[in-house]
Amino acid sequence: MxxxxxxxxxxxxxxxxxxxxxxxxxxxxxxxxxxxxxxSPKKPNSxxxxxxxxxxxxxxxxxxxxxxxxxxxxxxxxxxxxxGGRSKDLIGLHVKAIRGKYDLGGVINRxxxxxxxxxxxx
Numbered sequence: 001m002x003x004x005x006x007x008x009x010x011x012x013x014x015x016x017x018x019x020x021x022x023x024x025x026x027x028x029x030x031x032x033x034x035x036x037x038x039x040s041p042k043k044p045n046s047x048x049x050x051x052x053x054x055x056x057x058x059x060x061x062x063x064x065x066x067x068x069x070x071x072x073x074x075x076x077x078x079x080x081x082x083x084g085g086r087s088k089d090l091i092g093l094h095v096k097a098i099r100g101k102y103d104l105g106g107v108i109n110r111x112x113x114x115x116x117x118x119x120x121x122x
Contacts, residue, residue, distance in 0.1 A: 028098065031056045031063070033078040041089035049090055052097065054080055065095045069107040069117045078103035 031054035038048035050067040052074055066087045067074065074080070079102040087093045100106040100118020107117040114121065 028081050028083045029056055029058065030102070031065070031080050031082050033074050033076060033080060033103075034062065035076065036067075036072075036074050039090055039093075042091055045089045049087070051090070051093065052080070054082065054097075056082075063095050064093055065097050066090060066093050067097050067099075067104070069099055069110075071108070073105050074103065080104050 033052050033054050035053040037051050037053065039051050041047065041049055050072060052065050052067055053062060054065050055062055063082070065080065065082050074097075081098040081101040081104075082095050083098055084094060085096045087096070097104055098118070099116075100120075104118070106114075106119040110117050110119040
């Protein structure tokens, strides 16, 4: 037994990192939209939330991203800025898109909580 340990050493315990974008050790990342979809939340909520399948440019990997706010102008090949942050009522989503940056515009006619939705002060 001790001879095997001398040669190979001990194995590290395997664990999942459920951070989504956080696994790449960056606060934000540039990504390209591959497809826009809608997803229904878990109980008791009932509305279709807008999501997008995006490809993270630097790592060549796909993620599912929530698009916050009402309405969006995202199509295939649109550029997004994404960051970590979970959505409580959407299962398996740990990444959000940042509005008002690149191709994702801010929410129209937004007066309150503007910084979250990418709207400049008028």
